[in-house]
Amino acid sequence: MTVIALPVKWLGLAPTATDRAVSDEAQRFRRDRWLSVDTGFSLSVEEPYRRATAAVIEAAQEANRPNWDGQGGLPVTQGAVAQAFAFLDVLPSTLSEPEVAVDPDGEFSFEWSFGPRRALTASISASGKISFAALIGPARLYGTDYLLDALPEPLTLALRQLHASAA
């Protein structure tokens, strides 16, 4: 298998599950939007998004080769990077910033922790499949869904529940 480290800016230009437009205008808009990550965000609302985006890029660069974690980890693919950005796009801005990691199977994972037995992890595959698991006190919740134009309902509910309990 040949693995190429992608230039950082290029990673953001890939279309995502929630951004399927292919026209020249769409490509231009996508590029402009991506370039605006460096300059155009409101600090209060968009800063967590900006940091999470940067974390995805860093994680992608670290996990760009087979066995990147020394424990048999599969490398991330361009599709997985695109889906990770799409996942961040649909996260409500009221949520706290997730911790970003790459799973051994090459999927990006986003994790929130709010204290003992209050945590949620969601992983997204290159095909847009979201797998998640949450500990909400004594309750355990897990499931699989697909990322379309919004965060899957069970995941949204679990995240809201965790945030409410932390408030």
Add this chain to the structure above:
Amino acid sequence: MRFRSRLRSLFGSFMPQQPSGPFALPPAEAEPLSRFLLSKRRYSVERMRVKSAAFLPEPNSLETSVFRTLGLEEEEIWTIGEHHVAQATGHTLHGRGQVLAQVPRRLGLNVRPDNQPERHAAIVGWPAEKDRQQMLAIELAEEATLFLK
């Protein structure tokens, strides 16, 4: 008899080795297991916790590699991590997540000793479904203690 002995000496290296030595037996319930961490993204310094991704199984074998650290001083544990995990794969050792053997067992997983290298074992019995793996991994992470190098 002599024939069998010759066969074993000729083909022994090709046959699966049975674990041997003091760590060939399954660990006791309260025995600590260390998962060495070679990526900064597998733990959080701010929250001093191991992330669930650190315990997810290796995708092909569906096993999570751990070392049994019973009776070892802190320095000796790091030496194992450096020698058998980090240097062996050309990575930097950042830390380790420690859980007791009873934790994976309580979750329906098992700890299979192979003692190759010495003290090595694997958390096995993982389901194939990713969401169920995550559920178990998040429980393991919840019970794990993070040690930083």
